[in-house]
């Protein structure tokens with residue numbers, strides 16, 4: 301696309317019905333370390349994989365983010381951070397879940413690649429917003445891991461960047477499920493819609 305792409309202005313939150321060509325699916329951090337058996341496993345985290353695989357075909361743009369850390373990253377406990385070591389670059393734990401359909405991805409965004417920088421959001425320190433605008437994307441739908449950290453931050457940043465934004469509730473899982481209701485209320489207050497994979501795919505073609 302050229303520089304003629306219009307800037308995306310904030311729009312009223314929508315109740316999404318069906319995805320289309322100008323919608324993007326953002327698959328957040330569906331990596332081995334965040335799935336059962338991983339270093340920072342989210343309970344039932346791998347359950348989102350088939351849901352996201354099925355949804356991908358309905359979107360004009362499919363993005364996957366990857367947490368991608370140096371071995372002594374500032375977010376790790378040994379460096380005073382809150383988390384056990386996870387998603388260390390070029391290790392199996394940082395790879396996508398083996399069942400995620402990589403062929404459906406248009407774009408992969410890696411984040412928090414510098415020792416001193418952490419990033420929960422796929423927009424933080426990346427060119428994701430510009431990449432989406434260049435593709436004509438106006439609405440963003442977010443799923444993946446984890447609901448209460450990187451999905452939350454990614455959805456908030458998408459909204460702040462001017463995209464109509466929704467979280468796909470059945471396509472995400474929380475580190476602390478008890479935090480989910482508060483997050484959902486905060487999303488509504490921020491103009492972020494809540495939807496489900498069924499709502500996105502049930503309308504007729």
Ligand SMILES: [Zn+2]
Pocket residue numbers: 367368369375386387412
């Ligand atoms: Zn991380």
